[in-house]
Amino acid sequence: QxxxxxxxxxxxxxxxxxxxxxxxxxxxxxxxxxxxxxxxxxxxxxxxxxxxxxxxxxxxxxxxxxxxxxxxxxxxxVPVAGLTALQALKAIGTKFDGSGTSGGADVLITAASSGVGTYAVQLAKLGNHRVTATCGARNLGLVAGLGADEVLDYKTPEGAALSSPSGKKYDYIVNISNKNKWSVFKPRLSSHGRVVDVAPNFGNFVASVVTLFSRTKKLSLVSLKMSKEDLGLLLELMREGKLRxxxxxxxxxxxxxxxxxxxxxxxxxxxxxxxx
Missing domain, CATH: 3.90.180.10 (Medium-chain alcohol dehydrogenases, catalytic domain)
Incomplete structure (x- = not known):
């Protein structure tokens, strides 16, 4: 075969x-x-x-x-970076057919100028979310151009703390950097906020186990699974000019x-x- x-x-x-x-x-x-x-x-x-x-x-x-x-x-x-981004967004309940919550959610995406991050920002906006993103200073304009509502330079104090310029808390954080820690994520989450980590370090792996027993803020891990259906969806979105x-x-x-x-x-x- x-x-x-x-x-x-x-x-x-x-x-x-x-x-x-x-x-x-x-x-x-x-x-x-x-x-x-x-x-x-x-x-x-x-x-x-x-x-x-x-x-x-x-x-x-x-x-x-x-x-x-x-x-x-x-x-x-598309097959690895795009699929990883798509499956992370689907893990937080994102819909791409217009059937999702009309108001969307407040979502933070780290390492937004990376391969996975550039897809994740676009997919989050297609899912009607309000997106805050982190990246290096030279890519602030590019990430904003992909649709991010707020963009943080990760090297600034605000960026390192993942602090939204508008002061909002995040319903979800899609973490693509292996340098971020649960201790930084936790105070930035809304009362029932959740972190989806596609690049966990050891500390976040431990936190994902500990927070399994939490009724509020959680950290969960996403591992890539090959899906012809998901890959087909990404290519269709690309064909329609909605993803690049x-x-x-x-x-x-x-x-x-x-x-x-x-x-x-x-x-x-x-x-x-x-x-x-």
Whole structure:
């Protein structure tokens, strides 16, 4: 149930390259959904990965069709970063079909200029939430342009304390930075506020266990699960012009080492893409 395709590769720090977008050049005998020539997006198996190659083998269970009008480079950023953001927003009850609470919620998104963060801000606004976001000073305008209502420089005292400029408490905090602590989150939450952490450090992992027994403020962890339905939703939102991939930089395959260095620098805004 595997096919071969020539991919475009997003690059993620600390994990193997496991997102690809490209064209199918060969299919296995059991594959029924796809054929040679189809444009697709795929999340490779985490343990084998191997996306930084001219051709890769992937499962049809981890692959969806890429809609016309979406470039391979833009689609390549979606399977991990986009899915992580979507599943974090769905974990706080966000709806994207207009059936959610009309007033939305007050939501804080940390590391909003990261790959996951840029998707999370856009998805939160699509869910009708009021969004406060943190990022570095050079990206304040970009994050505001993605729809954030308030943007904090995380290096300022207010940003480090996650303090809303309007003084509001947050109903939800979507934490994408592994440097933030429960002790900082807790005083910023509303009476029944909740933290959804996609990048937990050890302290937050412990807090997630402790707060299981709390009737008020809680911290819960979100781990990525591959969902063809969710991936299809993200690509449809992108096709409709409601979601976009923020691309930090593009690198030819011959300079993949530069892409790797850019990712590991910790200063990338959005996704780093390797093309061939």
């Amino acid at each position: 595997k096919g071969m395709m020539r991919p475009f590769h997003p690059k993620f720090p600390f994990i193997p390259v496991n997102n690809v977008s490209g064209e199918i050049v060969e299919v296995g005998s059991a594959v029924r959904e796809f054929k040679v020539g189809d444009k697709v997006v795929s999340k490779l198996d985490f343990w084998t990965a191997g996306g930084l190659a001219e051709y890769v083998a992937t499962s049809d269970k981890l692959t969806v069709a890429r809609p016309a009008g979406i470039s391979a480079a833009d689609a390549a950023g 991939t923020v691309v930090d930089s593009r690198h030819p395959f011959e300079k993949a080492a530069d892409a790797w260095a850019r990712s590991l620098s910790g200063h990338a805004t959005g996704k780093v893409i390797v093309e061939m």
